[in-house]
Amino acid sequence: MSSFSRFAGVLAIATFAACGMDPVHDGAVAAQGKEVTGVPIGEFHRAGQPCVVCHEEHGPASNSVFSIAGTVFAGPNGTVGVEGATIQMTDSKNSKFEKATNCVGNFFVKPSEWDPAFPILVRVAKGAAKRSMKSPIGREPSCGNCHARIIDENNQYGSMPHVYLFAGDDPAGPSKNCPVNPDLGL
Numbered sequence: 001m002s003s004f005s006r007f008a009g010v011l012a013i014a015t016f017a018a019c020g021m022d023p024v025h026d027g028a029v030a031a032q033g034k035e036v037t038g039v040p041i042g043e044f045h046r047a048g049q050p051c052v053v054c055h056e057e058h059g060p061a062s063n064s065v066f067s068i069a070g071t072v073f074a075g076p077n078g079t080v081g082v083e084g085a086t087i088q089m090t091d092s093k094n095s096k097f098e099k100a101t102n103c104v105g106n107f108f109v110k111p112s113e114w115d116p117a118f119p120i121l122v123r124v125a126k127g128a129a130k131r132s133m134k135s136p137i138g139r140e141p142s143c144g145n146c147h148a149r150i151i152d153e154n155n156q157y158g159s160m161p162h163v164y165l166f167a168g169d170d171p172a173g174p175s176k177n178c179p180v181n182p183d184l185g186l
């Protein structure tokens with residue numbers, strides 16, 4: 001899969017998401033699958049998924065729209081979420097905002113907190129560990145829409161590592177007080 005078609009796919013989502021009745025968007029929502037048993041609907045659910053496919057004005061979670069959201073995992077392999085990583089963001093007007101990940105590695109920003117002017121630059125940090133995305137994010141609000149091994153059953157948007165911070169495990173280990181398992185086990 002070429003990087004051109006990967007970005008064409010992302011662009012298609014961004015374009016069609018503006019329309020109300022939209023089979024492409026409905027398909028993108030359905031492709032995320034059902035809720036996982038034992039994980040309540042809320043801040044810990046659907047780690048790694050492109051949150052804003054649903055958490056947008058025309059999505060099934062239109063009551064809780066996010067301007068940016070995603071998940072930070074420990075290493076490139078495995079799916080253990082990192083608790084307390086900071087997402088450091090700067091928008092095109094040099095407005096800066098930081099958000100910390102919860103115990104499964106999820107983070108989300110509501111427009112009332114920060115409504116960035118895209119493109120934005122992003123860096124992820126915890127303790128001495130830091131990782132910057134070199135290119136700016138043009139307008140896609142879900143980290144998981146680009147950083148995903150498989151977006152749908154047809155691998156439609158290509159594969160790229162999920163967002164991760166360490167070479168392997170978080171030296172602090174996974175969260176010990178998390179209401180759900182921070183290891184997706186995938």
Ligand code: HEC
Pocket residue numbers: 029032033041042043044045046047048049050051052053054055060061062063064069070071106107108
């Ligand atoms: C397939 C659709 C879908 C995806 C993907 C999704 N969510 Fe949700 N989420 C929902 C629905 C539906 C609700 C419940 C209705 C609502 O809050 O609008 C919800 C509720 C929530 C809530 C509670 C909101 C509130 O105000 O009570 C949070 C927080 C949340 N999700 C975070 C996330 C994060 C973070 C991600 C990505 C890692 C994500 N969601 C991915 C559909 C989704």
Ligand code: HEC
Pocket residue numbers: 010068069070087122123124131132133134135136137138140141142143144145146147163164
């Ligand atoms: C439009 C697609 C896209 C979106 C959305 C996106 N990324 Fe990226 N990301 C990339 C690409 C492509 C690279 C590799 C090239 C680069 O660093 O610019 C990358 C690289 C990174 C890296 C560096 C990885 C390394 O090897 O060190 C981090 C960290 C990162 N992204 C975090 C994020 C976070 C956090 C979000 C959500 C706020 C996000 N990205 C959203 C496409 C995207």
